[in-house]
Amino acid sequence: MKKFYLSLLCLLLAANLVLAQSKKKKSPAAYNKQNKENEKFLEKQWWLGVKGGMNLTKVNVVTNYAILAPTNYDASESGKKYSNFNLTGSHFTIEATFYFKHFTFSLQPTFQHSRFAYTNQYRWTDGETATNNVELNYEQEQKVDHILIPLVVKYEMTNTKLRPYLQAGIFQAFRVGATKSVTVSGIDQASGGQNEFQDESITVGAKDLFAKKYWGLLGGAGFYYNLGNNVRLNFDVQYKLGMSNVVSAENRYSNDRLAGVGDAMDDLDMDNLSISLGCLFPLRFLESGFKSLNRK
Template identity: 50%
Template structure:
């Protein structure tokens, strides 16, 4: 009987030691090396929002004018464009699939673009070099687009801060457009200089622009992994490849034609800067720190 008690006692001690050993094993942490972390690092879906300012440049392919001069060159009244001067903005839904440093991203974007040009007309007296009257038209275009870009990215490194390069293409749909025309008149006929500023002409100009156009995207940026979220700084250059003006309705607005305006054939280039926040769709839970290094 004593031997039986001794054997039972030994079995209980062995069982207790095994239980303590199991309890002392470190729990799997996604912050350390492990299969789950490797899966997270190698393959992930990211979804989030980003937005910021943009600046645009109108690249003229063909110039058009309502006025046809007879005693001077057309170049004297050619529109003068201001490049990257008028601030616009964009807001983007970013849907990205990441795999081993490479990403494919779909980024539907609401984009508000602005660009400006001026016209100058002069009337002179019979006396050579004597100016009698001058008119300056400053024309601001405000255009709303829905961009549908597909972008490929490559990230460098595996630390919290991850620089990347990107390239892709986009197609865009016109949503709305407006034009503001400011007219400044300068009268020299009285012997002095008398300047008159008319009330601005504000008109809807959606019909003057093409319904769709497309282009290429190139850029770079930084991702910063903070816990379960990713902060994003994004630089994009959109290079327009097709005409944004409507060839059918170039002179379709009577008020604009009355001030001598006819929209040129234009390709639009845009520099955009965005900041945003992205969330992982795999292993999204409070106890999981996505990429924190220990």
């Protein structure tokens, strides 16, 4: 009988040891449950980051305006000729982003410095002696700063480390400041010979010549590259399509120095092509050693 009780006691101790070991090890179901929780967590993420880069500007003329009006030739010959996408500007963006199942909803406050230029030409001719004439050439460069508030929706096309995306959105722009430079040159053949000249450039503050705000639409593409330390690198291309006038109609002729050299701003819509590089940092983590990015 003693041997029986001793054997039973040994069996109970062994069973208790096995039960304790099984509690320490997670079952496959427990692992699957944890993985599902992790994947569910990864479906949502907040990101905060910065980006910056260069931009090029194009303007679309809505209505032409001028101070001088020719009387002996067609006015179209003296019309402004705009040089689009040839002067480099700059921008800097703070990006706050929410990600949910391939879609990203982003607020991107941006400081944008834009540049564009145009030229025009006027000609005066003596009515009696055609060889007596003066040709005036105007070169104008505009620099304008805006604070943009874009709301952007992105669609990420893959779940891999390299994630291309498409984007679309709307923005409101608020004027911060502006300057305008005018250079006048020409050829004078009315003073007994042919004399070429170039006046000193005029640079003036032109903030009041631009509208206080304008709005537009945007679209573009880019990609994220997921690093192993919970950071995303970002390459981004956006085209911003201006939908309202960027020029102040009531202040068109308010600057005496510009009016004195025969310049008046046209009504313009302004488009902008921007290229940016940046990085984003996640704001939600499962635990200190867990990568909040997709682990593929």
